[in-house]
Amino acid sequence: MRYRLDLTLRHAEGALARVLGATERRGFRPLSVDGEAQPDGDRWHLCMTVEGERGEQVLEGQLAKLYDCLAVQVSPC
Amino acid sequence: MDAPAQPMESGATTRARNGACWLVDALVAEGVDTLFGYPGGAIMPFYDALHGAPLRHVLVRHEQGAAFAANGYARASGRVGVCVATSGPGASNLVTGIADAMLDSVPMVVITGQVATGLMGTDAFQELDVFGMTMPMVKHGFIARRVDELPRLVGEAFRIARSGRPGPVLIDLPKDVQLACAAHLPAHAPSPVDAVPRPADASLHEALALISQARRPVVYGGGGIVLGDAVRDFRTFVDATQMPAVLTLKALGALPSEHPLNLGMLGMHGSRAANTAVQECDVLVVVGARFDDRATGKLAEFAPFARVVHMDLDAGEIGKLRHADAGVRGDLRRTLAALTLPCAAQLHARHGEARRQWRALCQQRARAHAARYDAPGDAVHAPSLLRRLSTLAPSAIVACDVGQHQMWVAQHWRFDDPRRHLTSGALGAMGFGLPAAIGAQMQDPRAQVICVSGDGSFLMNVQELATLRRYGLPVKIVLLDNRALGMVRQWQELFFDRRYSEIDLSDNPDFVAVARAFGIEARRVERAGDVGAALEVLLAARGPALLHVAIDTGANVWPLVPPNHNNAQMLDADDVASLPLATTGSEPTPTEDSHALPA
Incomplete structure (x- = not known):
């Protein structure tokens, strides 16, 4: 299954690495990554496409626990 | 700026x-x-x-x-x-x-x-x-x-x-x-912890509806009960609903070992009563547990007839490994408190006789498969020693290392408080026991702290004997020495055709001499008949002390769920002769009756 991830992250050291690492460790392969810092400099918006065998709730539940992850939405695509 | x-x-x-x-x-x-x-x-x-x-x-x-x-x-x-x-x-x-x-x-x-x-x-x-x-x-x-x-x-x-x-x-x-200069920084003010979310009413209603239909319910309690400071609420819930309960390694003590509804630990080295009950139940009420593979055995065949009510503070655990028919995310204390009386009332009103029979069956199995401490012979029987020690030191904090002795402690120690059982559960880190015991003693100098270790684990952080000595911490160490990496040896015996590979530790040092070199009192026991006196001497020592216990190299931990098997397929020592699992890498087929319901 392929999923689209829409994430809002703190613009903090390690935030991107943490999200990518957690995504891969939980069994989802990134296919595309796109994102940029928001104009206020405090936030990142990140859009990813991933594929994996596990359910979207698993990924969403794990990413939502990351301190730097302020919002996450995972949807099939 | x-x-x-x-x-x-x-x-x-x-x-x-x-x-x-x-x-x-x-x-x-x-x-x-x-x-x-x-x-x-x-x-x-x-x-x-x-x-x-x-x-x-x-x-x-x-x-x-x-x-x-x-x-x-x-x-x-x-x-x-x-x-x-x-x-x-x-x-x-x-x-x-x-x-x-x-x-x-x-x-x-x-x-x-x-x-x-x-x-x-x-x-x-x-x-x-x-x-x-x-x-x-x-x-x-x-x-x-x-x-x-x-x-x-x-x-x-x-x-x-x-x-x-x-x-x-x-x-x-x-x-x-x-x-860097910090003169301009304000004095530190600690931040309050986050409020624990309340369980949603709708999820509580779903849980209640499911539990009230149960004829063969089982409560599966995990470490989240301890983390959520919900031990008292958990005990009240079990007592009120009269549902049989099984516990994970991390939850041991959430119900006292002797509690009539406590069927013991579930999983790979769990009790037969616990594993059988879970495999046969129709509703599994999961409280602060996470379906760890050591607890579930083959996940696809875990609790095959059960609908699952999963209560957890961590939303990420609900549905992670097993679908929850009713998931309750939030504070376990509030969750249990909210469900206790309604569940008890519903359960008493419906299917009361079926559940009474189920409870009696579970308790009868627990009695039938209770551990025995009458091992023949003169060799030290580690489970008997640990049982005896837990009776002699009922309020002790026990810090385990990792291996066979860890599972023997889990099986045979009499727990009544999960914070008095320190064990490296998920990581299984050898070397944990001695330093963890030091930490436990430091947090309460008056506590009686016992470290149960094995000869493999002990040498991984043996240097901390110096710390024990330096601070005069009265930690008591029971070192169960089988001159091998016992758990690995057991698996090689059972699942790798007895090809013993790099598990021999027969060249261990003289542990008594090692302890004494650090300035720590030590003695050795080799015969079952000397265990009682040796334990009394150990516990009476004013400072740190070590008891080096020689045990049989071939002793195994029983029962055991073999890898890739479900929890109904437990083995005891008597089953070894018929063990069909000796081929490395094979994926054994579950026996046909592994899902059979009780008559």
Whole structure:
């Protein structure tokens, strides 16, 4: 299954690495990554496409626990 | 505005208030009374600030010992454990203890020195990216790149470590930040922990509806009960609903071992009564547990007839491994309190006779398969020794290492408080026991603390005997020595055609002499008939003491669920002759009757 991830992250050291690492460790392969810092400099918006065998709730539940992850939405695509 | 880092001279007669001094004061403000650590180059300003501070620093002999000691301190006390190390190898030596805290949800704050910010990224002496290394094994990590960040980072570190599902938080602290002027920083004010979410009414109603239909219910309690401070509520729930209960390794003691509804530990080395009940139940009420593979056996065949009610603070655990027919996310105390009376009323009103028979069946099996302590022969029977010790020291905190002895403790110790059982559950880290016992003793000098170790595990952190001696901690060590890596040997015997590969430890040192070399009282016991007296002498010792116990190399832990099997397919020693699993890598087929319901 392929999923689209829409994430809002703190613009903090390690935030991107943490999200990518957690995504891969939980069994989802990134296919595309796109994102940029928001104009206020405090936030990142990140859009990813991933594929994996596990359910979207698993990924969403794990990413939502990351301190730097302020919002996450995972949807099939 | 951030003030630029102004290096201050350290070592002056009157020490200027730098970042390290501010941090020490902040730790005091956070309620920290004890640190476990080991100094080195990049953390020297912090150690300078510690000099004369109202904090007790425990100097261990290896940084892994610091992490495990802080871990044991936190597990036993429920407070945040703090450990400190320098950059590079000091930091990397902490990693196993940090990982253990993450996997077992132990609140810790880990402080590591780092090379100065200007040197970071240059492969400087003792530079290591511990922030990056620990990303998968911390709840969060920070690098303090400016002294002005310290108030926010320290407050957040403790708040994160304590809040919700606890865990370790790293603060990597470059040397120049430690030395920077902090005179302008305000005194530290700890942040409150996050409010624990209330369970949603709708989810409680779903749970109640499912539980009330049960004819063969089982409660499956996990470590979340302890973390959520919900032991009392859990006991009330079980007593009121009269549902048989099984416990994970981390939850042992959430119900007293002797409680009539406690069927024991489930899983690979669980009791037959516990595993059979779970495999046959029609509703499984999961309280703060996470379907760990050591608990479930073959997941696809775990509790095959059960609809699942899953209660957990961590929403990420609900549905992660097993679909929850009713998921209740939120504070376990409130969840259990809200469900106790309605569930009890519903259960008494419906299917009462069916459940009475089910309960009687479960209890009859528990009696029929109760462990026996009448092993023949003159050799020391480790389960009997542990049972006897737990009776002699009923209020002791027991810190285990990892291996066969860990499972024997889980099976045979009489628990009535889960905070008195310190065990490396998820990570299974050998070397945990002795430093964890040190941490447990430090958090309560009056507590009776017993470390149960094995000959393999003990040598992984044997250097901490020096710490035990230095602080005069009266920890009692029971070292079960089978002259082998026993659990690996057992698996090689059962599942690898007895091809014993690198498990022989028959050249172990003389452990009595080793202990005495550290200044610790020690004696050895080899015969079952001498165990009672030896245990009494051990427990009567005023200071630290070690009892070296020689046990049979071939002793195994029973019962056992073989790998890739379901929990109904448990084996006992008598089953070994018919063991069909001796071919490495085969995927055994479940027996046809493995899902059979009771008549």
